[in-house]
Amino acid sequence: xxxxxxxxxxxxxxxxxxxxxxxxxxxxxxxxxxxxxxxxxxxxxxxxxxxxxxxxxxxxxxxxxxxxxxxxxxxxxxxxxxxxxxxxxxxxxxxxxxxxxxxxxxxxxxxxxxxxxxxxxxxxxxxxxxxxxxxxxxxxxxxxxxxxxxxxxxxxxxxxxxxxxxxxxxxxxxxxxxxxxxxxxxxxxxxxxxxxxxxxxxxxxxxxxxxxxxxxxxxxxxxxxxxxxxxxxxxxxxxxxxxxxxxxxxxxxxxxxxxxxxxxxxxxxxxxxxxxxxxxxxxxxxxxxxxxxxxxxxxxxxxxxxxxxxxxxxxxxxxxxxxxxxxxxxxxxxxxxxxxxxxxxxxxxxxxxxxxxxxxxxxxxxxxxxxxxxxxxxxxxxxxxxxxxxxxxxxxxxxxxxxxxxxxxxxxxxxxxxxxxxxxxxxxxxxxxxxxxxxxxxxxxxxxxxxxxxxxxxxxxxxxxxxxxxxxxxxxxxxxxxxxxxxxxxxxxxxxxxxx
Numbered sequence: 001x002x003x004x005x006x007x008x009x010x011x012x013x014x015x016x017x018x019x020x021x022x023x024x025x026x027x028x029x030x031x032x033x034x035x036x037x038x039x040x041x042x043x044x045x046x047x048x049x050x051x052x053x054x055x056x057x058x059x060x061x062x063x064x065x066x067x068x069x070x071x072x073x074x075x076x077x078x079x080x081x082x083x084x085x086x087x088x089x090x091x092x093x094x095x096x097x098x099x100x101x102x103x104x105x106x107x108x109x110x111x112x113x114x115x116x117x118x119x120x121x122x123x124x125x126x127x128x129x130x131x132x133x134x135x136x137x138x139x140x141x142x143x144x145x146x147x148x149x150x151x152x153x154x155x156x157x158x159x160x161x162x163x164x165x166x167x168x169x170x171x172x173x174x175x176x177x178x179x180x181x182x183x184x185x186x187x188x189x190x191x192x193x194x195x196x197x198x199x200x201x202x203x204x205x206x207x208x209x210x211x212x213x214x215x216x217x218x219x220x221x222x223x224x225x226x227x228x229x230x231x232x233x234x235x236x237x238x239x240x241x242x243x244x245x246x247x248x249x250x251x252x253x254x255x256x257x258x259x260x261x262x263x264x265x266x267x268x269x270x271x272x273x274x275x276x277x278x279x280x281x282x283x284x285x286x287x288x289x290x291x292x293x294x295x296x297x298x299x300x301x302x303x304x305x306x307x308x309x310x311x312x313x314x315x316x317x318x319x320x321x322x323x324x325x326x327x328x329x330x331x332x333x334x335x336x337x338x339x340x341x342x343x344x345x346x347x348x349x350x351x352x353x354x355x356x357x358x359x360x361x362x363x364x365x366x367x368x369x370x371x372x373x374x375x376x377x378x379x380x381x382x383x384x385x386x387x388x389x390x391x392x393x394x395x396x397x398x399x400x401x402x403x404x405x406x407x408x409x410x411x412x413x414x415x416x417x418x419x420x421x422x423x424x425x426x427x428x429x430x431x432x433x434x435x436x437x438x439x440x441x442x443x444x445x446x447x448x449x450x451x452x453x454x455x456x457x458x459x460x461x462x463x464x465x466x467x468x469x470x471x472x473x474x475x476x477x478x479x480x481x482x483x484x485x486x487x488x489x490x491x492x493x494x495x496x497x498x499x500x
Contacts, residue, residue: 019254020247020250020251020254023247023250024244024247027240027243027244027247028193028196028197028240029197031190031193031197031236031239031240032193032194032197032226033082033083033084033226034084034085034088034226034228034232036236036239036240037232037235037236037239039085039087039232040229040231040232040235041087043087043229043230043231043232044229044230044231045087045089045229046087046088046089046227046228046229047089049089049183049185049227049229049230050089050091050095050185050227052183052184052185053091053095053096053182053183053185055183056182056183056184057095057182057183060098060182066098066180069094072092072094072095072221072222073092073222075090075091075092075224079224080224081198081224084226085228087228087229087232088226088227088228088229089226089227090224090225090226090227091224091225091227092221092222092223092224092225093195093220093221093222093223093224093225094220094221094222095182096181096182096183096185096186096191096225096227097148097179097180097181097182097221098179098180098182099150099177099178099179099180099217099220099221100140100177100178100179100180101174101175101176101177101217102118102141102171102172102173102174102175102176102177102178103137103138103141103171103172103173103174104173104174105117105131105133105173105174109133109135110131110132110133111131111132111133111134111135112132113132113134114132114133114134114135115132115133115134115142115169115170115171116130116131116132116167116170116171117130117131117132117133117170117171117172117173118130118143118149118165118170118171118172118173118176119131119173119175119176120151120153120173120175120176123149123151123161123163123176126167130170133171137171141171141172142169142170142171142172143165143169143170143171143172143178144165144168144169145165145166145167145168145169146164146165146166146188147164147165147178147179148162148163148164148165148178148179148181148188148191148192149162149163149164149165149172149176149177149178149179150162150163150176150177150179150195150220151163151175151176151177152175152176152177152214152215152216152217152220153175153213153214153215160199160215161195161196161199162191162192162195162196163192164188164189164192175214177217177220185227185230186227186233187230187233187234187237189237189240190228190233190236190237191225193236193237193240194225194226195223195225198223198225266304315364315366316366316367316370321367321369325369327369328369328370328371329371332371332373335373335377335378335472336377338472339377339472342380342472348380375469378471378472379469379470379471379472380470380471380472381428381468381469381470382467382468382469382470383438383467383468383469384428384467384468385440385464385465385466385467386400386429386461386462386463386464386465386466386467386468387400387421387423387429387461387462387463387464388463388464388465389419389420389421389461390419390420391417391418391419391420392418392419392420393418394418394420395418397418397419397420397421398418398419398421398423398461399416399417399418399419399459399460399461400416400417400419400421400460400461400462400463401415401416401431401460401461401462401463401466402415402416402417402463403439403441403442403446403463403465403466405451406437406439406449406450406451406466407439407442407446407449408451409449409450409451410451410452410454411437411451411452411453411454411455413455416460419461421461423461425458428468429461429462430457430458430459430460430461431453431455431457431458431459431460431461431462431468432453432457432458433453433454433455433456433457434452434453434470435452435453435462435468435469435470436450436451436452436453436468436469436470436471437450437451437452437453437462437466437467437468437469438450438466438467438468438469439465439466440465440466440467441464441465442465
């Protein structure tokens with residue numbers, strides 16, 4: 001692998017989500033497998049390093065610096081994750097490292113001055129503020145620049161791993177090992193690569209729940225590590241540094257490109273939404289469709305495109321108007337006649353004038369055959385809030401939909417929960433096919449979202465943070481469907497107008 005080939009193929013690679021992080025992992029994987037640089041037959045074999053470990057450990061035990069330990073079990077074939085070059089060796093982490101745990105500091109021992117206390121947060125993020133300790137602690141808990149540290153506890157996927165400390169004199173907190181490299185057979189930067197390339201395996205062996213987890217010292221010491229000749233370790237680290245610096249440049253270029261792409265997407269959609277005339281609109285639409293694969297590459301692009309399609313639909317710009325279509329003015333007269341019939345039958349109350357609006361309320365111009373109408377003049381029921389009963393664990397309890405059931409603008413029958421409620425079956429709190437639901441309470445991006453209920457009638461209740469509306473239908477029946485209604489996100493109620 002070389003920088004030229006990466007640059008040559010990056011345009012293709014970078015279109016994949018998370019391209020650069022995946023490329024970094026690929027480089028590390030090649031490094032610890034012996035496939036990143038060529039082996040040199042003149043290098044001293046790694047078996048000499050294994051002998052050096054044994055001799056160094058014997059001297060440390062004799063000098064009383066470490067305790068005598070049982071011999072490590074040989075590495076079985078099924079423990080070897082991949083093949084390594086013949087000049088390499090495999091050793092258990094506990095063979096080459098002696099691990100010393102940090103001190104369990106109490107919050108009452110934290111101070112605003114003194115030596116910084118290294119916590120896992122400080123290893124994962126250099127910007128995390130330190131806690132300090134002003135009291136004396138044993139020397140074995142002290143850490144200096146260049147010391148090798150291994151965090152063995154934390155949240156899954158974010159805290160485990162090897163680090164080389166580079167921020168001066170400090171004190172080590174619990175849940176982090178300080179490692180003494182026995183025999184100096186590992187170059188610390190390569191050892192860091194070797195351990196961190198096995199993080200997924202470490203996480204799989206961790207104990208604990210969904211929150212804090214930890215890997216025990218015996219399991220960590222049993223972890224097999226690849227051990228190349230020292231000269232090759234130097235070559236691998238140099239190549240990794242070169243390629244990671246290239247990844248940094250590629251990542252910066254990708255961020256710059258995505259920023260420019262976002263601006264282009266925003267400008268293109270703005271022109272679509274605000275076309276001055278039909279010819280301009282068609283030109284902008286052709287541009288956007290021609291370059292759609294390049295303009296729509298992320299989820300947020302798809303969301304904005306979907307919103308643009310909705311916007312064009314309610315403005316009369318999505319499809320051409322047909323001269324033979326019935327005029328909206330005639331349609332409104334038929335709606336009004338139907339409402340009058342329902343009012344005479346006492347199935348509907350007469351409008352008290354609250355639904356009137358001024359010209360200032362009209363947000364955009366419509367085609368000549370369309371009309372703005374008050375929402376109230378189209379509905380025969382609602383808006384009505386739902387109910388807010390307590391959750392239930394009973395298997396036969398009634399079910400209510402959740403807010404998530406409509407956040408996509410279409411009904412999702414899987415987003416339901418059981419509740420404690422006794423509601424008559426003829427109540428309008430039960431949903432019927434064709435009911436239109438508005439979210440009146442949610443985060444800003446979802447308030448005002450509308451969706452039709454398309455499930456079976458009488459199967460689900462709906463929650464208090466939704467409002468239900470039923471539309472009029474011609475022929476003497478209440479409607480549970482209407483082609484186009486506009487909502488105004490951010491209000492506490494459905495928009496006051498719709499277009500037909």
